[in-house]
Amino acid sequence: MSRVVKSQACLCIIVALIFSTSAFAIDLTGKVHIIDGDTVRIGKTKIRLHGIDAPETKQTCLDHTNTPYMCGKASTASLRKLIGPSLVVHCKGTHHDRYKRLIAVCFTGGIDLNAEMVRQGWAVAYRKYSTDYVKTEVKAQKAKRGMWAGTFQMPWLWRMRPQRRTWMPDQYYPTVTFYIQGETYREGLIKEGQQHQREQL
Numbered sequence: 001m002s003r004v005v006k007s008q009a010c011l012c013i014i015v016a017l018i019f020s021t022s023a024f025a026i027d028l029t030g031k032v033h034i035i036d037g038d039t040v041r042i043g044k045t046k047i048r049l050h051g052i053d054a055p056e057t058k059q060t061c062l063d064h065t066n067t068p069y070m071c072g073k074a075s076t077a078s079l080r081k082l083i084g085p086s087l088v089v090h091c092k093g094t095h096h097d098r099y100k101r102l103i104a105v106c107f108t109g110g111i112d113l114n115a116e117m118v119r120q121g122w123a124v125a126y127r128k129y130s131t132d133y134v135k136t137e138v139k140a141q142k143a144k145r146g147m148w149a150g151t152f153q154m155p156w157l158w159r160m161r162p163q164r165r166t167w168m169p170d171q172y173y174p175t176v177t178f179y180i181q182g183e184t185y186r187e188g189l190i191k192e193g194q195q196h197q198r199e200q201l
Contacts, residue, residue, distance in 0.1 A: 026093035026102060032083065037075030037123055040089070040106065047091055048101040049114045051130035053155045054079075054123040061152035064144075071147055075122040078146070082116055083108050121146020124154060 030042040037054025040047050054075040055061065061071035083089060086108075093104035106113045117123035118133045121140040124147075125133040141148045 025095075026104070027090070028093065028102070028104070029088070029090040031087045032089050034076060034080050034083065034087075036072065037079050037117060039101070040079075040091075042089070042091065046099075046101045047093070047104050047106065048097060048099075049117070049123075050094070050103050050105050051126055051132040052114050052118055052123040053126040054117060055147070055152065055155050056158060059153075059155065059158050061147055061150060063150040066150070071122075071152060074146075075117070078120055078122040079113065079117060082111065082113055089113065119145070121148045126156075128156070 028042050028045060028047070032040040032042050032047075034040050035046075036057050038049045038052050040049075055072040057072040057076065059070075059072040060068045063069055089106045089108045091102070091104040091106040093102040095103055097103055114123075115133060115136055118125060118136045119140055121144075125131065125137040127134065140146065
């Protein structure tokens with residue numbers, strides 16, 4: 001084999017290795033500060049959990065008796081409980097978003113925190129950016145875990161509202177659009193016992 005052929009072969013191997021490891025290019029391990037149900041910080045690095053969206057800190061939902069409660073704080077508490085007293089997590093990041101947050105999947109004790117938050121019903125699949133946790137969300141919804149036990153507004157819809165403190169279940173707000181496998185849908189308020197209010201465009 002000539003030197004030129006050998007060099008080309010080596011180059012191909014190097015390129016293949018780079019692409020095979022680029023899915024998780026940034027690894028961080030350390031003690032976290034929990035900001036909310038989908039955001040943490042390790043040192044100076046702010047981390048947004050990939051593929052999920054949790055209710056905001058000031059967001060309220062209704063439980064199964066239609067009693068308002070602070071679902072944002074409940075979501076944060078759920079993440080804190082999952083991580084445990086050590087507060088040590090390992091995060092595998094792919095890229096940074098426009099707010100310079102690292103988008104990552106985080107683990108503690110072998111538990112995928114992103115998936116577990118959705119499984120417990122304290123976060124939803126963020127379909128606008130990923131469909132990784134859609135199946136997990138469907139199972140949580142059917143089991144009425146977490147927020148699915150009552151009535152709530154999707155976090156991204158709540159963030160769109162000018163008046164965020166006075167949400168009532170009979171108030172419907174503009175839907176948002178998301179895409180799944182090339183199909184376009186609109187999604188609105190989620191109520192107990194309902195499947196996603198999904199309107200294909």
